[in-house]
Each structure stands twice: as structure tokens, then as C-alpha cells.
Amino acid sequence: MSSIKITGHRINDVRFPTSLTGDGTDAMNTECDYSSAYVTLLTDSPDGLVGHGMTFTIGRGNDIVCTAIKEVANRLVGKEIESLFSDMGKAWDYIMADPQLRWIGPEKGVIHIASGAVNNALWDMFARSRNKPLWKLVVDFTPEEFVRATAFRYITDAITREEALALLKAKEATKAEREASVRSTGYPAYVTSAGWLGYSDEKVARLTKEAVAAGFNHFKMKVGANRDSDLRRGKIIRSVIDDPANLPNGHKPPSPASLEGKNAGPTGAVLMIDANQVWDVPQAIEYVKSLEEIKPWFIEEPTAPDDILGHAAIRKALKPHGIGVATGEHAHNRMVFKQLLQAEAIDVCQIDSCRLAGVSEVLSVLLMAAKFGVPVCPHAGGVGLCEYVIHLSLIDYIAVSGSIERNVLEFVDHLHEHFLYPCSINQQGKYNVPTNPKEGYSIEMHEKSIQEFGWPNGSYWVGARKTEN
Amino acid sequence: MSSIKITGHRINDVRFPTSLTGDGTDAMNTECDYSSAYVTLLTDSPDGLVGHGMTFTIGRGNDIVCTAIKEVANRLVGKEIESLFSDMGKAWDYIMADPQLRWIGPEKGVIHIASGAVNNALWDMFARSRNKPLWKLVVDFTPEEFVRATAFRYITDAITREEALALLKAKEATKAEREASVRSTGYPAYVTSAGWLGYSDEKVARLTKEAVAAGFNHFKMKVGANRDSDLRRGKIIRSVIDDPANLPNGHKPPSPASLEGKNAGPTGAVLMIDANQVWDVPQAIEYVKSLEEIKPWFIEEPTAPDDILGHAAIRKALKPHGIGVATGEHAHNRMVFKQLLQAEAIDVCQIDSCRLAGVSEVLSVLLMAAKFGVPVCPHAGGVGLCEYVIHLSLIDYIAVSGSIERNVLEFVDHLHEHFLYPCSINQQGKYNVPTNPKEGYSIEMHEKSIQEFGWPNGSYWVGARKTEN
Numbered sequence: 001m002s003s004i005k006i007t008g009h010r011i012n013d014v015r016f017p018t019s020l021t022g023d024g025t026d027a028m029n030t031e032c033d034y035s036s037a038y039v040t041l042l043t044d045s046p047d048g049l050v051g052h053g054m055t056f057t058i059g060r061g062n063d064i065v066c067t068a069i070k071e072v073a074n075r076l077v078g079k080e081i082e083s084l085f086s087d088m089g090k091a092w093d094y095i096m097a098d099p100q101l102r103w104i105g106p107e108k109g110v111i112h113i114a115s116g117a118v119n120n121a122l123w124d125m126f127a128r129s130r131n132k133p134l135w136k137l138v139v140d141f142t143p144e145e146f147v148r149a150t151a152f153r154y155i156t157d158a159i160t161r162e163e164a165l166a167l168l169k170a171k172e173a174t175k176a177e178r179e180a181s182v183r184s185t186g187y188p189a190y191v192t193s194a195g196w197l198g199y200s201d202e203k204v205a206r207l208t209k210e211a212v213a214a215g216f217n218h219f220k221m222k223v224g225a226n227r228d229s230d231l232r233r234g235k236i237i238r239s240v241i242d243d244p245a246n247l248p249n250g251h252k253p254p255s256p257a258s259l260e261g262k263n264a265g266p267t268g269a270v271l272m273i274d275a276n277q278v279w280d281v282p283q284a285i286e287y288v289k290s291l292e293e294i295k296p297w298f299i300e301e302p303t304a305p306d307d308i309l310g311h312a313a314i315r316k317a318l319k320p321h322g323i324g325v326a327t328g329e330h331a332h333n334r335m336v337f338k339q340l341l342q343a344e345a346i347d348v349c350q351i352d353s354c355r356l357a358g359v360s361e362v363l364s365v366l367l368m369a370a371k372f373g374v375p376v377c378p379h380a381g382g383v384g385l386c387e388y389v390i391h392l393s394l395i396d397y398i399a400v401s402g403s404i405e406r407n408v409l410e411f412v413d414h415l416h417e418h419f420l421y422p423c424s425i426n427q428q429g430k431y432n433v434p435t436n437p438k439e440g441y442s443i444e445m446h447e448k449s450i451q452e453f454g455w456p457n458g459s460y461w462v463g464a465r466k467t468e469n
Numbered sequence: 470m471s472s473i474k475i476t477g478h479r480i481n482d483v484r485f486p487t488s489l490t491g492d493g494t495d496a497m498n499t500e501c502d503y504s505s506a507y508v509t510l511l512t513d514s515p516d517g518l519v520g521h522g523m524t525f526t527i528g529r530g531n532d533i534v535c536t537a538i539k540e541v542a543n544r545l546v547g548k549e550i551e552s553l554f555s556d557m558g559k560a561w562d563y564i565m566a567d568p569q570l571r572w573i574g575p576e577k578g579v580i581h582i583a584s585g586a587v588n589n590a591l592w593d594m595f596a597r598s599r600n601k602p603l604w605k606l607v608v609d610f611t612p613e614e615f616v617r618a619t620a621f622r623y624i625t626d627a628i629t630r631e632e633a634l635a636l637l638k639a640k641e642a643t644k645a646e647r648e649a650s651v652r653s654t655g656y657p658a659y660v661t662s663a664g665w666l667g668y669s670d671e672k673v674a675r676l677t678k679e680a681v682a683a684g685f686n687h688f689k690m691k692v693g694a695n696r697d698s699d700l701r702r703g704k705i706i707r708s709v710i711d712d713p714a715n716l717p718n719g720h721k722p723p724s725p726a727s728l729e730g731k732n733a734g735p736t737g738a739v740l741m742i743d744a745n746q747v748w749d750v751p752q753a754i755e756y757v758k759s760l761e762e763i764k765p766w767f768i769e770e771p772t773a774p775d776d777i778l779g780h781a782a783i784r785k786a787l788k789p790h791g792i793g794v795a796t797g798e799h800a801h802n803r804m805v806f807k808q809l810l811q812a813e814a815i816d817v818c819q820i821d822s823c824r825l826a827g828v829s830e831v832l833s834v835l836l837m838a839a840k841f842g843v844p845v846c847p848h849a850g851g852v853g854l855c856e857y858v859i860h861l862s863l864i865d866y867i868a869v870s871g872s873i874e875r876n877v878l879e880f881v882d883h884l885h886e887h888f889l890y891p892c893s894i895n896q897q898g899k900y901n902v903p904t905n906p907k908e909g910y911s912i913e914m915h916e917k918s919i920q921e922f923g924w925p926n927g928s929y930w931v932g933a934r935k936t937e938n
Contacts, residue, residue: 029571033569057569057573058569058572061540061570061580064540064579065573067533071529071530099497099500099527100527100528100529101530103528104526104533104578106746106799107775109573109574109578109579109580109801110537110574110580111530112578113573153773154749154776154779156751157779157782280624280626281623281625281626282625282626303623304576304804306576306577306775306801306804306808307623307807308808309777309807309808309811309812310623310626332577335776336775338778339775339778339779342778
């Protein structure tokens with residue numbers, strides 16, 4: 001097995017026409033065609049071992065990312081897979097180390113998300129080669145193996161390898177317990193689907209009721225386009241989620257620990273609000289203060305994602321009003337998360353499985369968040385993100401933070417049908433644990449979907465252009 | 470004239486084979502083919518008005534940036550130029566505002582530098598249309614026009630439009646004086662050409678002597694690959710620049726004000742060192758302390774360019790050793806500069822004309838740096854950067870900071886022959902002021918150079934491949 005090599009790659013630009021439905025509209029992103037820059041790493045393995053990875057975009061520019069993926073994936077062609085798997089931290093450094101490609105980042109934007117797609121494909125291959133879902137591969141690592149697989153450059157002032165080892169060792173003895181527990185209960189989730197700006201009040205109320213009935217008790221609403229409308233929609237949502245009459249039969253009240261500091265209502269329901277970066281810092285403070293009445297747990301992405309000190313200032317100003325700050329879906333690398341934690345700028349750390357450069361960089365953020373005691377609630381939605389992030393939250397809970405009480409994982413019920421191993425939600429509104437030994441990082445897409453929604457020549461898009469003409 | 474429209478664009482991937490000579494090697498960037506992702510915006514003007522712009526890369530990936538430039542430039546096709554020129558801040562917002570393209574940044578990496586190339590081309594066209602070099606166009610703005618042309622989103626917690634106006638108004642009455650003065654003396658420059666890691670000790674000594682003889686008194690050396698070698702090369706450079714025997718005839722000693730806090734030697738020579746991001750924060754502190762003996766003014770890019778708090782920690786630790794911190798050539802947008810200033814992380818603000826998204830974003834950084842009292846010493850070198858930055862430093866001196874005493878502008882004597890209006894250095898080692906009313910932003914490239922070094926099918930590269938085979 002040791003001589004199996006990566007022999008090439010296949011890259012697909014896949015775009016879904018979500019802009020037609022108004023799904024996914026927020027104050028910044030007014031039209032989105034959820035898209036996947038999708039890569040399959042090929043090998044000369046006799047049993048057909050491959051690795052699938054992708055990054056997520058919202059349409060135009062997906063081709064630019066695909067071009068970048070090709071450049072990065074080329075670096076792996078000819079490499080022996082067991083040599084890569086034996087030191088995934090080194091493999092990550094290697095993927096990032098082309099000085100010419102680095103220049104057009106560095107470690108940010110197109111080249112970084114492209115590198116993430118390739119790193120994720122390599123991790124998917126690694127997990128498949130061991131017949132384990134990705135999360136299980138990683139939680140079964142020894143602490144030494146875990147640290148070796150982590151991207152460590154530029155973060156040693158926040159956490160050293162030795163500190164990371166100690167942190168992982170402290171959790172090692174109880175991993176099996178947590179794994180058994182989460183396999184039986186599932187991982188806590190929340191829904192955003194009800195609160196898009198593009199929806200009517202009636203649709204918001206209906207979708208919120210459905211979410212309550214489905215067992216969810218965390219709900220997110222998009223804000224920032226219009227204060228009066230935000231307040232009106234927020235009150236509608238609160239009236240639905242705070243009304244005991246809407247709770248499903250057999251509803252069990254959430255534990256006090258899981259609601260601590262979350263501004264929960266009388267039924268234990270939690271509301272989050274998300275501005276998608278529309279404000280300057282002083283504006284953010286003033287606007288969010290004025291939404292105090294709807295009692296949000298946190299404001300997500302109040303300003304530019306690069307503005308660490310801005311987030312810290314907003315958090316400080318909103319604290320007396322009982323509202324926290326969350327960000328991360330556009331935090332472009334581990335150095336940004338490091339500083340958000342160092343500056344005490346966030347209450348919740350929202351990693352993105354596609355914005356960070358793959359699993360190896362995610363591991364570094366999980367370690368830092370655990371050290372700083374900040375819960376990780378990954379960003380999801382779009383296409384493929386939910387499939388990815390359940391793995392990351394399981395790694396966090398079982399092997400790193402050991403904590404699940406305050407965590408909730410975003411869930412959006414879009415586009416899962418395109419994946420061979422779609423994520424799913426149980427009767428209590430929680431993510432099921434992926435268990436298929438063949439599913440790797442759960443991101444393999446149906447060939448039919450790739451063909452139908454391939455850009456620009458997939459059958460869907462050819463048909464759409466015919467209809468236009 | 471008011472009906473002239475942008476009708477299209479021409480984009481060229483131009484790469485110069487600088488990796489053959491060892492020019493431009495540093496601790497991070499071990500091989501570079503200095504490249505230009507070059508764009509010309511075309512109009513239907515009867516007198517053939519166009520606008521040229523570019524961004525700089527070091528080789529591979531330049532094609533990715535060209536693809537992104539095409540997407541961004543498409544947004545301007547069909548727009549009336551006078552409408553754009555009348556509110557360049559709004560034009561900048563518009564260039565940045567495509568939500569789908571924004572996603573693959575946002576405001577960073579490939580899409581941001583591509584947007585910069587397009588914004589610069591628009592500014593070049595604006596200046597040409599007014600028969601002024603770019604710097605002159607901008608310094609002749611009223612304070613109101615200047616602020617309207619500036620990118621202001623996400624920085625109002627550091628500087629409001631009103632503060633910017635007040636700052637510009639305070640400098641208005643004395644603009645003409647400063648313009649006359651700098652036209653006659655030139656703008657202070659420094660050289661990096663002597664201190665590349667790829668050069669032998671002998672070559673370093675020889676080039677340093679030549680630079681001293683040419684009138685320079687600020688010198689930069691690359692460090693970070695090997696401490697002993699850095700110390701040895703540093704001592705060689707110091708011995709040359711500190712020796713009065715090497716000074717040119719008629720040498721005038723620099724003013725005390727221009728040397729304040731710069732660790733200058735007995736002849737008034739100043740040494741800077743540049744690590745190009747190779748260290749983690751604790752490493753940076755330890756390594757640079759050990760170079761105290763060669764008395765650097767500052768360490769440039771000691772760690773990851775995104776690490777604002779890391780730079781602040783390094784600056785604090787090095788202060789007792791008399792060594793400052795500079796960064797900016799990879800600071801990817803105005804929000805990063807805002808925080809570097811807010812966190813007191815830098816002694817010197819090194820804007821990059823191509824990393825920031827064009828003149829409109831540069832103006833916002835100039836305003837913030839002036840407010841915080843930090844001198845702006847732009848990054849240059851590569852290809853085209855020197856041509857660009859003399860304009861930016863002139864704007865800073867004449868209209869914004871009003872200060873030139875502590876400023877020095879990087880100069881590297883590479884590849885200027887490819888431009889129609891190359892920058893130049895006078896006998897006192899200072900940049901000459903661009904004066905041709907036709908030169909715009911001085912970035913128009915000779916058609917012959919574009920054809921010869923066009924990638925992959927320019928005559929040079931076709932010939933190089935033939936030689937290889």
C-alpha cells in the first residue's frame with residue numbers, strides 16, 4: 001500500500017440556481033447561486049481510492065476558485081499517499097508553501113479556499129483509506145498524532161504544541177464516553193432557514209412554527225437591512241418560540257447549563273441575529289442596542305470580518321445589554337481566530353469548513369478555542385457545509401473541548417440531496433452522527449448532480465439559457 | 470465629453486524571468502518571476518482615451534488574477550466615465566459590491582488585488598483625461614473632493630469624514646509650498662537592491678558602496694534565513710555605510726529631524742531589516758533582539774501580515790532595544806491598517822499600491838496614518854510598484870500628512886525600462902517628481918514588452934521553452 005501515489009485530479013464547477021427562490025438572502029448577499037468548487041484527487045490504488053473535497057462560493061467567481069484549485073492540486077500529483085498521511089501537518093505546510101501562489105493570498109481569499117478544498121480532499125482520502133468517517137479517524141488519533149496533523153505556523157504565541165498536547169491528553173480518557181453519548185443523542189443544531197430577509201412575515205412565522213415543532217430551540221434571523229422590519233420580524237419569531245403551545249409533544253425543557261448567558265425566553269428558546277457585515281463599528285453598536293427588546297443571544301458578523309478590534313469594541317459595548325458577539329464564517333485563517341480569542345472579541349467561535357484551508361487549519365482553531373474557553377459553533381448552510389461541519393463539531397466535542405452544553409451547530413435544509421452521504425437531523429432537532437465507513441468527509445457528490453448543475457455546460461444551465469432566449 | 474463610455478478592456482498576463490538572476494530572493498520568496506496582471510480600460514472617446522492599471526504578482530497565479538480582473542472590469546463596461554469620475558468613492562464601492570465576487574474575498578486576496586488593478590486603471594484614465602499626472606490630479610482636489618474619492622466603509626471608528634475633511638483643510642493653504650519644494654528636491658528614497666539573500670557577501674558590499682556613492686542614506690537588508698549569516702551581512706553593510714570615506718563628494722549630512730529614532734550611524738546612515746513574514750511571534754522577538762548590534766531602524770514583516778496583535782507584541786518587546794516595527798506590503802485592506810494603527814503596532818506604515826484595492830483605498834490609509842501620526846513609507850520594487858508609489862508619496866506629503874522628514878520611499882532598480890514613463894532617481898538619491906501631463910499613473914507598459922513577456926505565448930517564453938527542449 002505504501003507505494004500508492006496521487007496521479008491526478010478532476011475539478012468541477014457546480015452551481016445551483018438558488019437565486020431563483022430567495023433562499024439565502026441577507027443584508028450583504030442579495031443574490032446567491034450556491035456553488036461548489038469541487039475536486040477529486042485520483043490515485044493509482046487498485047481498489048480505486050479517491051478523495052473528494054470542495055469549497056463553497058455563491059456563484060460568480062467559482063470558476064476562478066476552480067482554476068486556483070488546479071494549481072494547488074497539481075502540487076500533490078506524484079506524491080505517495082502514506083507519506084502524506086503520516087504527517088498531515090507537514091502535508092498542509094507543503095500545500096501552502098508555493099511562494100508564487102502564496103503571494104496572491106497570502107493565506108486568504110481565492111488561493112486559501114482553493115487550498116482548503118484540496119486539503120479537505122486529502123483528508124477525505126485518508127479517512128476512506130482507513131474505512132472510517134473523517135471525524136472518527138481524527139478522534140481515534142493519539143494526542144501526538146492530532147498535534148502532528150494540525151497547522152501550527154503563526155499561532156505559537158497563543159498555544160504551543162506542548163500546551164495542545166496537554167489539552168488533548170486531559171480529554172483522552174473520556175473520549176469513548178462522549179463518543180457513545182453523542183452517537184445516541186445526536187449533536188445540537190439550530191436553524192436559520194426561517195429567518196432570511198427575502199421571506200414574508202407569514203413565511204417567517206410558518207417556518208418558525210415548523211422548526212419549533214421539529215424540536216429546535218435555537219433560531220437565527222438575518223438583520224441589518226431595516227431596523228423596523230428587523231424588530232417586527234424579531235417579535236414575530238419571539239412570539240412563536242416563546243409560546244409553550246407551539247412546543248411539540250413530549251418536549252423536554254433544555255438544561256439550564258445549555259442556556260447559560262443566552263438570553264433564553266420562557267420556553268428555553270434562544271434567538272440569534274446575523275448582520276452579515278453590513279455595519280461600521282459605531283453603527284453596529286447603535287443598531288444592535290436598539291434590538292435589545294427581542295433578546296438575542298448574540299449578533300453575528302456585525303462588521304468587517306477582518307476587524308478584530310472592531311468586534312472587541314462592539315462586544316464590550318453590547319455586554320451591558322446582555323447581547324454577545326459571534327463571528328468566523330469569513331475569518332480567513334487561524335491568525336484571525338487567534339486574535340479574536342486574544343482580544344476577547346467573541347462569545348462564540350464560528351469556524352467555516354471551507355473558508356479555513358481544510359481540516360488541518362480547523363484543528364488549530366479548535367485547539368485555540370478550547371484553550372480560551374470559547375464554544376465553537378460552526379457556520380453551515382450553503383451547499384456541502386452541513387455535510388462537512390458535523391464532523392468538525394464531533395471532533396471538537398469528543399477529542400478537544402469535551403464540551404457540548406453551550407454548542408449548537410447551524411443547520412439549513414438545502415441541497416443535501418446532491419450528496420451520497422447527506423447529513424440528517426433526528427426527532428430532537430439534532431444532527432445524526434455519520435457512521436458509514438465509506439463516507440470519508442461526507443462530501444462526495446452524485447455524478448448526476450455534477451452533470452446537471454455543472455457550469456456553464458451542465459444540462460440545467462443549458463436548459464435555462466434556452467428558456468431565456 | 471459627458472457621454473463617453475467605457476466600452477471594454479484588454480487584459481495581459483506579463484511575466485519577467487527574474488528567477489534566473491536571484492534578484493528578489495528573501496526568506497519567504499525563494500523564487501520569483503516578477504509579473505504584471507495588466508489591464509487597459511477602453512472607451513469610445515474620439516481622442517482614444519484609455520486607462521492602464523496593473524497589479525503585481527511573483528509568477529504562478531498571475532493568470533488567476535487576470536481572470537479575476539476580467540470579472541471585475543466587466544462591471545465597468547457601459548458606464549459613463551464622467552459619472553464615475555464625479556464620485557470616485559462611489560465608483561470604488563460599486564467595483565467592490567458584487568456580492569458573489571465579494572464572497573471569494575471579501576476584500577482580500579485575488580479578488581481584491583484584481584479590483585485594485587481595475588480601480589488604478591480608472592484613476593489613470595481620470596488623470597489622463599485632465600492632462601495631469603495622477604498625483605497632481607489628487608493634490609489639486611478640494612478637501613471635499615478628496616474625501617469623496619476615498620474608500621470609507623468600515624473605518625469610521627478610526628476616522629470620520631468630518632475628521633478627514635478637517636485634516637485636509639488644515640494642510641490646504643500650504644500645499645503649493647510643499648509641491649514647489651518637492652518638485653525641486655525630489656522625494657527621499659531608499660534601496661533594497663543591495664541586501665537580497667541570494668547575493669554573495671562581495672556583491673552585497675559592492676552594491677552597498679554603489680548605493681552610498683549614489684547619494685542614498687537608507688538601506689534595507691533581507692533577514693530570517695540564518696542568524697549568523699544575517700549578522701555577518703549586516704556588519705558588512707554597516708561597515709560600508711558608516712564609513713565616511715565612502716560618502717560621495719559634496720555629501721550633505723542628513724538633518725537630525727530626518728534621523729530621529731532611526732538608530733542612525735555616525736554618517737547618518739540608516740539600516741532597515743526585512744524578514745518577509747518568516748517567524749512566529751516569540752521567534753521574531755528573540756531573533757531580532759539578537760541583531761541589535763547592527764542597529765536596525767525597524768524590522769519589517771516580522772510575522773504573518775494578518776497578525777495585528779502579534780505586531781503590537783513584537784513592537785512592545787523590541788522597543789527597549791531601540792528597534793521599531795514596520796509592515797504593510799501584505800496588509801490586505803484598510804481595515805488591517807486601521808487596526809495596526811489603533812493597536813500601536815507599527816512605527817512605519819508600508820502601504821502597497823497593488824495589494825490595496827487601488828488609489829481610493831490608499832487614500833483612506835493615508836488619512837488614517839496622518840491622523841495617528843505614523844509615517845507612510847510605501848513598499849516598492851517588483852515591477853511597476855516604483856512607478857506607482859511616487860504618486861502616492863507625493864499625495865501624502867503635499868495634501869495629507871504634510872510631512873516628509875521621516876519618510877523614505879523604497880526604490881529598486883529593476884524593470885523600469887518596460888514602462889513609457891519610468892520613475893527615476895536624481896543625484897541626491899531621491900525620486901524625481903513625474904511631470905508629463907500624459908502619463909496618468911505612470912503605469913503604461915511598452916507594447917513591445919507586453920508582446921515579448923506575455924505569458925505563455927510571448928516571444929521570450931516561447932524561446933525559453935525551445936531552449937529547454
